[in-house]
Amino acid sequence: xxxxxxxxxxxxxxxxxxxxxxxxxxxxxxxxxxxxxxxxxxxxxxxxxxxxxxxxxxxxxxxxxxxxxxxxxxxxxxxxxxxxxxxxxxxxxxxxxxxxxxxxxxxxxxxxxxxxxxxxxxxxxxxxxxxxxxxxxxxxxxxxxxxxxxxxxxxxxxxxxxxxxxxxxxxxxxxxxxxxxxxxxxxxxxxxxxxxxxxxxxxxxxxxxxxxxxxxxxxxxxxxxxxxxxxxxxxxxxxxxxxxxxxxxxxxxxxxxxxx
Amino acid sequence: xxxxxxxxxxxxxxxxxxxxxxxxxxxxxxxxxxxxxxxxxxxxxxxxxxxxxxxxxxxxxxxxxxxxxxxxxxxxxxxxxxxxxxxxxxxxxxxxxxxxxxxxxxxxxxxxxxxxxxxxxxxxxxxxxxxxxxxxxxxxxxxxxxxxxxxxxxxxxxxxxxxxxxxxxxxxxxxxxxxxxxxxxxxxxxxxxxxxxxxxxxxxxxxxxxxxxxxxxxxxxxxxxxxxxxxxxxxxxxxxxxxxxxxxxxxxxxxxxxxxxxxxxxxxxxxxxxxxxxxxxxxxxxxxxxxxxxxxxxxxxxxxxxxxxxxxxxxxxxxxxxxxxxxxxxxxxxxxxxxxxxxxxxxxxxxxxxxxxxxxxxxxxxxxxxxxxxxxxxxxxxxxxxxxxxxxxxxxxxxxxxxxxxxxxxxxx
Amino acid sequence: xxxxxxxxxxxxxxxxxxxxxxxxxxxxxxxxxxxxxxxxxxxxxxxxxxxxxxxxxxxxxxxxxxxxxxxxxxxxxxxxxxxxxxxxxxxxxxxxxxxxxxxxxxxxxxxxxxxxxxxxxxxxxxxxxxxxxxxxxxxxxxxxxxxxxxxxxxxxxxxxxxxxxxxxxxxxxxxxxxxxxxxxxxxxxxxxxxxxxxxxxxxxxxxxxxxxxxxxxxxxxxxxxxxxxxxxxxx
Numbered sequence: 001x002x003x004x005x006x007x008x009x010x011x012x013x014x015x016x017x018x019x020x021x022x023x024x025x026x027x028x029x030x031x032x033x034x035x036x037x038x039x040x041x042x043x044x045x046x047x048x049x050x051x052x053x054x055x056x057x058x059x060x061x062x063x064x065x066x067x068x069x070x071x072x073x074x075x076x077x078x079x080x081x082x083x084x085x086x087x088x089x090x091x092x093x094x095x096x097x098x099x100x101x102x103x104x105x106x107x108x109x110x111x112x113x114x115x116x117x118x119x120x121x122x123x124x125x126x127x128x129x130x131x132x133x134x135x136x137x138x139x140x141x142x143x144x145x146x147x148x149x150x151x152x153x154x155x156x157x158x159x160x161x162x163x164x165x166x167x168x169x170x171x172x173x174x175x176x177x178x179x180x181x182x183x184x185x186x187x188x189x190x191x192x193x194x195x196x197x198x199x200x201x202x203x204x205x206x207x208x209x210x211x212x213x214x215x216x217x218x219x220x221x222x223x224x225x226x227x228x229x230x231x232x233x234x235x236x237x238x239x240x241x242x243x244x245x246x247x248x249x250x251x252x253x254x255x256x257x258x259x260x
Numbered sequence: 261x262x263x264x265x266x267x268x269x270x271x272x273x274x275x276x277x278x279x280x281x282x283x284x285x286x287x288x289x290x291x292x293x294x295x296x297x298x299x300x301x302x303x304x305x306x307x308x309x310x311x312x313x314x315x316x317x318x319x320x321x322x323x324x325x326x327x328x329x330x331x332x333x334x335x336x337x338x339x340x341x342x343x344x345x346x347x348x349x350x351x352x353x354x355x356x357x358x359x360x361x362x363x364x365x366x367x368x369x370x371x372x373x374x375x376x377x378x379x380x381x382x383x384x385x386x387x388x389x390x391x392x393x394x395x396x397x398x399x400x401x402x403x404x405x406x407x408x409x410x411x412x413x414x415x416x417x418x419x420x421x422x423x424x425x426x427x428x429x430x431x432x433x434x435x436x437x438x439x440x441x442x443x444x445x446x447x448x449x450x451x452x453x454x455x456x457x458x459x460x461x462x463x464x465x466x467x468x469x470x471x472x473x474x475x476x477x478x479x480x481x482x483x484x485x486x487x488x489x490x491x492x493x494x495x496x497x498x499x500x501x502x503x504x505x506x507x508x509x510x511x512x513x514x515x516x517x518x519x520x521x522x523x524x525x526x527x528x529x530x531x532x533x534x535x536x537x538x539x540x541x542x543x544x545x546x547x548x549x550x551x552x553x554x555x556x557x558x559x560x561x562x563x564x565x566x567x568x569x570x571x572x573x574x575x576x577x578x579x580x581x582x583x584x585x586x587x588x589x590x591x592x593x594x595x596x597x598x599x600x601x602x603x604x605x606x607x608x609x610x611x612x613x614x615x616x617x618x619x620x621x622x623x624x625x626x627x628x629x630x631x632x633x634x635x636x637x638x639x640x641x642x643x644x645x646x647x648x649x650x651x652x653x654x655x656x657x658x659x660x661x662x663x664x665x666x667x668x669x670x671x672x673x
Numbered sequence: 674x675x676x677x678x679x680x681x682x683x684x685x686x687x688x689x690x691x692x693x694x695x696x697x698x699x700x701x702x703x704x705x706x707x708x709x710x711x712x713x714x715x716x717x718x719x720x721x722x723x724x725x726x727x728x729x730x731x732x733x734x735x736x737x738x739x740x741x742x743x744x745x746x747x748x749x750x751x752x753x754x755x756x757x758x759x760x761x762x763x764x765x766x767x768x769x770x771x772x773x774x775x776x777x778x779x780x781x782x783x784x785x786x787x788x789x790x791x792x793x794x795x796x797x798x799x800x801x802x803x804x805x806x807x808x809x810x811x812x813x814x815x816x817x818x819x820x821x822x823x824x825x826x827x828x829x830x831x832x833x834x835x836x837x838x839x840x841x842x843x844x845x846x847x848x849x850x851x852x853x854x855x856x857x858x859x860x861x862x863x864x865x866x867x868x869x870x871x872x873x874x875x876x877x878x879x880x881x882x883x884x885x886x887x888x889x890x891x892x893x894x895x896x897x898x899x900x901x902x903x904x905x906x907x908x
Contacts, residue, residue: 007769014760040556040579041601052641071756077723078752079773080745171642175627178634186633194636207638214558214581216510217536218632256740259684259724 001085001092004076008093011072012065018097021057025105033113039120046106046127047206052167054134055199058098059159062142065094067152077260087143087255088248095139099132106131126209130202133240137198138163140247147254166199174200187222195235198243205236285310294328294336295319301326309334309357317341317363325351330358337361344372344388347381355384362392364419371396371421372410375403383408391442393421401430405437412442417465422447426454434459441465445487448474457481467492467518468509471499480504490515490535499525507533515540516557519547527552529673537562538580541570550574551673559585559625563593573597574671577620581638584620585629590661595620599667607668618666621657623650674699674851675720675820680729682715682875689715690726691875699819702842702852704866706899712875713855714753717822720853721750733820746774751813753824753855759798763789763808766797770812780815786837787811803829814841821845822853827861839865863895871902878902 012018028049032042069090076086106128115121142159149155174193178186194200207215208227215227226232283289284297284307291297294316297307303325311333318341326349334356338344340363345354352375359372371393375381381403387410388394394410397403405424414420423439424446426432432454439445445461447470448454456479461468468484469491471477480502484491490509493499499522506516516535519525521543530552532538538557541547542564553576554560560580561572565588572594577583578601597613605614624643628635637643650657680693689712697703705713718724720731722738722745730737733744757766767780784790787807792800800808806829813821823842827835842865846852856862862869863883871879871886879886879902883895892898 003773011758011760038601044579047639048641048644051639069758072758074723074752075757075770076773078721078745078748078750079770080742081773082742168642168645171637171640175634175637175642178631179627182631186631190633190636200636200640203639204636207636210556210579211558211581211638213510213534213536213556214638215635217512217514217558218635223633257725260718 001082001089004081004086004089005092005096008065008069008090009097011069012093012097017061017064018101021061021098022101022105025102026108029106029109033109039113039118043120043123043127044210046124047203047210050127050131050134051199051203051206054102054131055138055167056163058095058135058138059142059145059163060156061098062091062094062139063146063155063159065090066143066146067155074260083255084252087147087251091140091143091248091251094143095136098135098139102131102135103128123209126206130205130240133244134198134202136244137240137247140244140251143251144247144254147251147258166197170197171200187218191222191226195239198240201236201239201243205233205240208232208236279304279306281306281308283308283310284314286312286314298324298326298328313337315339318343319345321345321347321349321352324349327353328355328357329353330356332356334358335360338363338372340364343370343374346374346376347378348376349381350379351381352378353382353384354386355382356386358387358389360389360391362388362390364392364414366418369393369396369421369425371425374398375400378403382406386410388423391421391423393425394423394439394442396421396425396427397429397432398427399429400426401432403429403432405432405434407436409438410442411440414441414443414465417443420465422470423461423464425449426451429454433457439464444468444470445484446470448472448477450474452476455479459483460485462486464488470494471496475499478502483507484509484516486510487514489513490517492518492520493522493525494518494520495522497523497525501525501527501530503529505531505533506535506538507531509535511536518542519544522547526550531555532557532560540564541567543567545569547571548573551671552576553671554578554580554583556580558582561585563587568592570594571596574667575599576670577601578670582622582625582628584661585625586621586658586661587629590658595661595663597665597667598663599670600663603666605666612668614666614668617662617664619651619654619657619662621661622647623656626656674734675853676732676735677716677720678730678732680716680719680731681727682712682719682724683727689875690719693729693872693875693877695870695877695880697851697853699851700846700849701867702846702854702865704862704869705853705855705872706862706869707872708903711872713872714824716872717750717824717853717855720822721745721748747818748820748822749813749816749818751809751821751823751826753828757797757805757808759796761797762794763797763800764793766808767812767815771815774816777815777817779817780811783811783814786841787834801829803831803834806830807834810838810841814845818850820851820853824855825857826854827856827858859896859899871899873903873906878906 032045036042110124115124145158146155194204282297284291284294286292294314298321306327309330311331314336316336317338335358336344337360340361342363344359362372363370372388372391373395375397378400379402383395384406386408389411391410391412410423412420420443422444423442424434426448428450430452434456435458437459439461440463442464443466445464445468449472451474454477459482462485464487466488468487471493473495475497478500483505486508509516514536516532516538519541523545525547527549528551533555536558538554538560540562543566545568547570549572551574555578557580559582560577562585568591570593573596575598600618603614603618605616607614624647675697677693677695680690682690707713715724719726736744738744789807792804868882870877886898890898890901892901
């Protein structure tokens with residue numbers, strides 16, 4: 001698997017897309033920091049970007065890479081290699097190279113700005129960790145979509161739909177159901193609803209850092225325990241790990257059944 | 261002539277020199293007990309308590325002007341029995357003592373020092389440990405409470421008292437005190453013309469500072485941190501609040517400041533940071549909020565009903581989850597010339613004022629008031645979209661609640 | 674050597690393999706023939722584990738290939754359409770396959786044989802179909818495995834390379850290897866194959882030597898013999 005990972009990774013490092021992605025983050029970091037000169041504001045803007053764009057880029061890139069490397073995959077399939085190693089290797093190649101672009105693209109301007117001397121380093125590290133999780137989750141979901149759809153156009157369509165659903169529509173439905181059932185105790189429901197969407201989950205993790213003052217303003221023992229102690233942090237990270245794990249397991253399962 | 265003058269001076273000085281200094285220590289001094297020293301002294305005498313542990317309580321000073329001071333390391337252990345000092349006197353000074361273990365009672369307000377009908381007093385450099393009440397000052401005036409440290413170990417509001425508690429007092433200066441882990445840090449009930457500054461009030465179960473029916477007071481340069489419910493100013497007039505720092509007051513009923521039924525107050529140069537609610541205003545009239553900074557609060561300001569003629573200008577609203585929550589009509593309250601970090605407008609004529617107005621109330625804050633659990637959707641893209649559409653055409657939020665002249669840069673002072 | 678028992682495969686509603694039983698003995702050249710869509714490539718891909726059968730079993734050297742990948746060390750495969758990652762250079766691809774499968778020195782010889790030296794530093798995306806097929810051939814023959822599977826090996830080759838390929842096949846046969854070929858070019862099959870299998874609609878219609886086929890169909894010419902099977906079964 002490591003060999004496949006290596007080749008996928010270098011293959012991606014050579015593609016211009018990685019550079020576009022890297023350049024985008026670099027530019028974003030520079031604009032946020034050096035034109036704005038306000039670290040706190042930069043971290044908040046960055047959060048919005050990470051929560052929305054990282055999943056989008058992860059899905060599109062994942063689907064694209066899968067379809068584009070079909071030949072490579074077929075070449076590998078005839079070699080004495082396990083299927084799971086081939087697909088996991090490719091998946092990790094995509095996820096790691098995307099994460100690298102993210103870390104370097106945002107990290108360099110922040111380091112240049114003097115991040116290590118600033119209090120924002122924890123907020124920033126959390127943002128990066130969440131960004132990496134989202135990259136791994138959404139490229140895994142993208143591989144799932146691509147593995148289940150031979151048709152490229154269909155695959156891309158589903159990928160965009162998935163992103164649209166999780167980034168926007170889900171929250172709309174979520175809010176509507178909360179308002180609809182506002183007469184009932186909803187704190188548990190709302191937390192569970194958050195866990196079921198990796199974007200919401202990541203958002204919650206960042207909220208725990210940025211908006212803890214607001215979150216602690218609400219009654220309900222479950223909320224208090226979740227937001228007031230490290231319980232929320234631990235549960236959120238566990239759920240994120242699960243969100244990486246389940247799609248990866250499905251990649252393994254699907255890849256074993258698939259014909260080429 | 262010179263001789264006559266010096267003779268007169270001598271006579272005067274000896275007549276006042278009847279003011280004696282007596283010493284108290286465990287062995288070898290004038291007295292071994294503080295109470296006997298007090299009883300044997302007359303008005304104007306000084307009592308010096310040498311270092312050591314004194315297991316005394318309920319030391320009564322009645323209508324005697326005394327200057328009592330201790331050496332470093334003078335400890336009075338009341339052994340959970342009533343008051344430390346119980347004083348009713350004018351011109352009284354108590355300083356440089358450690359008083360500890362004050363009795364907890366559910367019927368009586370035992371304190372390390374109780375002052376009743378005392379005038380021209382001075383309480384200085386007193387450390388109260390394991391306090392029930394710290395200083396209980398009633399019907400007194402013209403006093404100074406300076407440089408004291410008071411801490412309690414109570415677990416609940418019911419079994420703890422206030423650190424500095426004033427009742428029907430006038431013209432008291434409370435400065436440089438450190439009060440923590442009590443019920444209220446500093447409490448004024450029916451107190452007026454008092455000045456409270458440079459105190460540090462933290463980890464108190466209820467309020468860091470609490471005003472009730474107390475008019476014309478000023479507090480400035482204080483720090484209130486992580487108190488159960490922040491600072492409460494209630495049913496009072498003409499309070500000046502300058503240069504205070506309110507931070508980390510977290511909880512469902514926790515505020516930087518809770519303002520209730522307040523008229524003609526002035527808030528200037530205060531900093532509100534990391535509070536669940538920076539200012540909670542309920543029934544406030546003619547209050548000016550000028551050049552305050554609200555940073556990283558859940559809500560910077562929450563305005564409930566019955567507020568009239570309040571003016572918010574030149575404040576900084578920085579990265580609060582919500583800048584403003586507002587109930588009811590705008591009612592002649594005014595938001596103008598503030599800096600809002602969430603402002604996204606532009607300034608084409610470069611006059612430092614944004615060209616398009618800012619709406620500090622978000623639709624989402626309205627939704628959260630209605631369905632509190634929806635707070636988990638804070639900063640979601642969907643919420644940004646509905647907030648934006650509300651901004652374009654307000655339906656749920658008061659239409660005229662606008663800062664027409666938002667500043668482009670942070671206010672400094 | 675390769676033992677296929679009762680093999681079924683459906684793609685959607687399409688029955689592609691309908692109970693194939695086939696046993697391929699060690700040594701010799703074995704051609705799988707049939708019209709387009711008859712299931713030739715599917716059989717090969719099931720042997721390689723790229724297509725997973727619905728029913729039936731395949732044994733290679735007496736080990737069931739289900740959920741197994743190690744047996745592919747014993748197979749060299751030349752895919753029908755040579756699609757390679759277009760970002761890679763030719764020598765990088767060769768290096769990579771060697772890295773994945775193990776060491777070999779045979780590639781130098783093969784590169785010379787097919788005159789690939791000028792292309793070694795070119796990206797695969799820029800190569801012509803024929804050159805790609807040559808690279809494909811190098812990749813296949815550089816390992817010395819006992820089974821060689823060639824899916825339409827002649828596609829896009831110029832006459833000289835075709836001759837070289839035939840020589841190469843004969844050379845490998847002489848080493849006692851088993852070679853499985855599918856091809857549309859009947860003359861090529863007639864020239865190289867020892868045994869043929871004819872597949873139609875996922876079933877085996879004939880298995881045996883070319884002579885036997887000619888005798889069975891009473892045709893002198895191989896091409897006509899094949900056509901005869903088709904006409905008989907479709908008439």
